[in-house]
Amino acid sequence: MAETQGMSAAILVIDDDALLVQLLEKAFARFGYQVTAVDDPLRGLQLLDQRSFDLVITDIKMPRLSGIKVLEMVKALDESIEVIILTGAEEGLLENAIAALRLGASDFLLKPLHNLDELMAAVERSLEKRKLAVTVRQLAKSVDHLRNTDRLTNVCTRRYFFERASVELLRSRRYRKPISCLLVDIDHLGQINNTYGPPCGDQVLAHVARLLVESTRTTDIVGRYGGEEFVVALAETKTEQAQVAAEKVRKAVETSDFSFGGRSIPLTVSIGVAGAEELAAISDLIAQAAQALEEAKRAGRNCIRIGEAKVSG
Numbered sequence: 001m002a003e004t005q006g007m008s009a010a011i012l013v014i015d016d017d018a019l020l021v022q023l024l025e026k027a028f029a030r031f032g033y034q035v036t037a038v039d040d041p042l043r044g045l046q047l048l049d050q051r052s053f054d055l056v057i058t059d060i061k062m063p064r065l066s067g068i069k070v071l072e073m074v075k076a077l078d079e080s081i082e083v084i085i086l087t088g089a090e091e092g093l094l095e096n097a098i099a100a101l102r103l104g105a106s107d108f109l110l111k112p113l114h115n116l117d118e119l120m121a122a123v124e125r126s127l128e129k130r131k132l133a134v135t136v137r138q139l140a141k142s143v144d145h146l147r148n149t150d151r152l153t154n155v156c157t158r159r160y161f162f163e164r165a166s167v168e169l170l171r172s173r174r175y176r177k178p179i180s181c182l183l184v185d186i187d188h189l190g191q192i193n194n195t196y197g198p199p200c201g202d203q204v205l206a207h208v209a210r211l212l213v214e215s216t217r218t219t220d221i222v223g224r225y226g227g228e229e230f231v232v233a234l235a236e237t238k239t240e241q242a243q244v245a246a247e248k249v250r251k252a253v254e255t256s257d258f259s260f261g262g263r264s265i266p267l268t269v270s271i272g273v274a275g276a277e278e279l280a281a282i283s284d285l286i287a288q289a290a291q292a293l294e295e296a297k298r299a300g301r302n303c304i305r306i307g308e309a310k311v312s313g
Helices: 018-030 041-050 067-077 093-102 116-148 158-174 189-196 198-215 239-254 282-298
Strands: 010-014 034-038 055-059 082-087 107-110 179-186 221-226 229-235 269-276 304-306
Touching: 010 018, 010 041, 018 034, 018 116, 034 041, 041 055, 041 067, 055 067, 055 116, 067 082, 067 093, 082 093, 082 116, 093 107, 107 116, 116 158, 158 179, 158 221, 158 229, 158 282, 179 198, 179 239, 179 282, 189 198, 198 221, 198 229, 198 239, 229 239, 229 282, 239 269, 239 304, 269 282, 282 304
Parallel strands: 010 034, 010 055, 055 082, 082 107, 269 304
Antiparallel strands: 179 229, 179 269, 221 229
8 A cells, every 4th residue: 555645534543442542543654644543432523523534443342432323423424434443342243243334334343453454454445435435526516516507607597596595485484584586687788799799798697697696695596597687586585675685786787897898888787676475486486576677677777676575375
């Protein structure tokens, strides 16, 4: 095993055998592993909450908490953290080994450790599994991000917006909290495209999306609704509060500096606002905001209109 393989690996050893712990610390240090050792499993679990570890090595027979229980709690915290169980007890050996492996232990080894090669091989295998699991998880996150994020504007896709907003709606109904919605339309984007070309229109969309994100709260959900429209879900927000948020967005766009090809282009948005205490679906809220948005367009654009509040069961 190459000594460079363990350079970044963090190992937590939970064992009350001081001589064994000292032996493991010296052995692991030769391979560049970062080792933390404790003799109390509860303290070990506290450290797992506070710091990141790749591997846990624990004795099966410990005061206050068994190694099997530690394994179970580690896997509940983060399934990708590998766990090696050590035992010196002959009684119940097979049953404990089966239980440990079923719960996700990467290995089950007998003490005393007459030869450290077996343990080091188990550690190497465990760290390889951990590395693979972390890589797969990161790839899955990247795929989710690509699937859920609009490439041009870097806000939620329409589908993902509805997923997130629907969850927020259920939460608002459960706790009897208000929820509001903004439907934002970029004024005269078609004319901008015709005059300056689609690349300019794309930059306008990205510019307005960035202002939307900057002008709203981190808890708000911003999505690309389609074409030149964006949608924002505002949790725990009454209609009058949503109106204030909408004005903040409108003003941010109106006063922003945008230029393309060396020419300054004024930008404005029209916004429809809707809010309700109870709704059957997020689409109902957006429908109200859409009606308000049409009123804002008819009123000359670059303004805000409030949708009619409705309560549905």
